[in-house]
Amino acid sequence: MINILIIEDNKYMREGWSTVLDMEPDLKVLAEYESCEEAFEGNLIPKADVILLDIQLPGMHGTDGVKIIREKKREVAVLMVTIHDDDERIFKALKNGAIGYLSKKVTPDELIEAVHSAHHGGSPMSPNIARKVISSFQQSKDSIIDLSDTETQVLKLLAEGNSYKGISKEVFLSVDGVRYHIRNIYNKLEVSNKSEAVAKALREKLI
């Protein structure tokens, strides 16, 4: 039996889902709430296996709510449900512990399937969201900063916290030789110190 909580401020939507899910023999909707705050008071989170959580809620935002929910029960599978699918919110929710992302346009069958999948180690997502998530692993095409092999290696060593001297030993160059490369790296990345270079390199997935 999979125990479900629903947190969604639209009454019709909430009750619609509830009805659909409760019809399934192995699903049980424990409770419905209109806001995160109400859900926290309900104290049923530790009993839940899957939580359907709206993003846009009165009071606490769903993307923040998921964090608190996961602090109360780490094993619960939180599924965000949303009409918008803007990148920032998606990634914030995922970072805070959501494991899936559904559109509010889901059909009843898809909803049931998503709950099952979420409970069995899957991560239901609508196709375009899946693509966005996947794309975030790739380098953005317009920012193709082309570092040489030595530059990449030096940058990696910088990110590990090495000093110029330390790096020079690793790559068999003089300290000034290392500086030469670092200056070139700074030019290519348009930065002017180590930390900014490392931050940019990691964000652009160069190292």
Added chain:
Amino acid sequence: MINILIIEDNKYMREGWSTVLDMEPDLKVLAEYESCEEAFEGNLIPKADVILLDIQLPGMHGTDGVKIIREKKREVAVLMVTIHDDDERIFKALKNGAIGYLSKKVTPDELIEAVHSAHHGGSPMSPNIARKVISSFQQSKDSIIDLSDTETQVLKLLAEGNSYKGISKEVFLSVDGVRYHIRNIYNKLEVSNKSEAVAKALREKLI
């Protein structure tokens, strides 16, 4: 009409897929290859919409092949097909431009569905792989480094390349006040300089 290439060294698997896909009225398998090298010689990559690419191949590994394929045609949707689903390969392939990840155990219907989805902006993935991808956004539970608000803010400013002096102006503290926080950050992160701190913070998703 969706044009498909198949790169897979197992003859039976390859031909099985080919038959299944070619039966669909809107799918057409342009060619089948046993290796990446063979596919590159075939010169049909620019004509393809979707490519099914095995991971474990004789000669060039699929995870590297995808990179070259995407250099030849950026718009092509490359779907990795694999028996293993170890993390390292998954993320390497995705980083190199793959947009989906199928298990070799897919049913014919799932395969057809995956090709359609891949072509229409989706990212087909088997459930456990999707979960791994999603989990990679989250902080690993054992490394919960708890930074204070000021520390987080200082760390962010460091990652932007600010000097202590620059940071002190932003947070309305003395330079030594900033140093106080930075020392605490170094202790918590177990590092001893800016770049390493920034690298660790980004990798652990603290900022």
Added chain:
DNA sequence: ACAAATACTGCCCATTTGGGTGGTTACTTT
């Protein structure tokens, strides 16, 4: 063959950094 680019090395110098130590205030804990 010659100019240009690439990949270093070397040195000067001001600024930044990291480590150590010590002090103040405010707020808890016991």
Added chain:
DNA sequence: AAAGTAACCACCCAAATGGGCAGTATTTGT
């Protein structure tokens, strides 16, 4: 009331960093 702590500020000092400039060896393009 005493002890502890967190959150600052301050000063010393050596090492690391970043920018500028000059020079050399090798490779590359024409």
